[in-house]
Amino acid sequence: MKIGLPTTLFQKDTVENAIKKILKLHPDCIEIVFDIPHFPPDKRRKTEFKKIRKVLVDNGVECSVHSCFYELNLGSFYPQNRKFALNQAKKCIEFASLVEAKLVTIHPGYFPIRHDKKLWEEARKRFFEDLKQCLNFACKMGVTVSLENIQSKYFFFYRLEDGLDLVKLVDGLKITFDVGHAYICECEAKTRFPEKRIAKIVSGKLGKYISHVHLHDNFGVKDNHLVPGDGKINFKPIIDALKRINFSGQIIVEAWNPKKPVNFGFRSLKITKKLLNL
Ligand SMILES: [Mn+2]
Incomplete structure (x- = not known):
């Protein structure tokens, strides 16, 4: 398992400087978040992407990419929004290919009227169509698409079980398992031992x-994005489950505090290494 940090840790810097500052903390890998503030829509030029690639290659660091998500919704009710979201996802996949990232994490689409089964299903279908298009494009680019579970029931990948349906319906799709999000879902569902349940699903079919x-x-309530150990999740059973499935990919520690990025990054790596017994 490789432990890394996301570029959003250093939001106030340019993306190149954010990468350089992360490298000083000696992670095994870096996740580049392809969204504002580092990637404003009017500034996505190939020459700048090549500079980013150079920083990564010169330092021999492995990276992954997180697709834009803040204002996008794959499967949106509005055709223009869908088209825009899909186009942005494709731009992100192209960028990943350019910086030699093998994996792109994508957020699922959402629909705000959860109780209307007919509308919900229609929206979910639109999302699947868009997701399939992302996968076809990524396949040509040699990039894996990995869908992340989100801690809100309005998203099409909310509980971890939803992931099983998704991978069956969308051939080639992989999963980005967000531990903090999964914990909030289990707490909302009032699961008695959330960590145990999460561990069971992770080491099972998923x-x-x-x-x-x-x-x-x-x-278990808000998506605080704290350093492991600063909240109440017991990570041990979850880490054990990842070891049981011989997980060998990247673990990106997504703890954020714009006031203390160096401290948060340093502690994130140190504590996660300890959790993994490395
Ligand atoms: Mn996440």
Whole structure:
């Protein structure tokens, strides 16, 4: 398992400087978040992408890419929004290929009227169509598409079980397992032993599809993105489950604090290494 940090840790810097600052903390890998503030839509030029690639190659560091997500919705009710979201996802896949990242994490689409089964299903279908298009494009680029579970029931990948349906319906799709998000879902469902349940699903049928991990802590209510150990998640059973499935991908520690990025990055790596017994 490789432990890494996301570029969003250093939001105030340019992406090149964010990468350089992360490298000083000696991670095994880096996740480049292809969204604002580092990648404003009017500034995505290939020459700048090549500079980013050079920083990565010169330092021999492995990377993954997180697709833009803040204002996008694959499967949106509005055709223009769908088209825009799909186009952005494709740009991100192209970028990943250019910087030699093998994997792109994508957020699922969402629909705000959860109780209307007919509309919900229609939206889910649109999302699957868009996702398939992302996969076809990524396949040509030699990039894996990995879908992340989100801690809100309006998203098409909310509970970890939803992932099993998704991988069956979309051929070639992989899963980015976000531990903090999965914990909030289990707490909302009032699961008695959330960590045990998560561990069971991870080491069960979902295991072979997990290609990437996001790790951060919380108290089971808000998506705080804390350093592991600063919230109330017991990571041990979850880490053990990842070891049981011989997970060998990247674990990106997504703890954020814009006021203390160096401290958060340093502690994230140190504590995660300890959790993994490395
Ligand atoms: Mn995440």
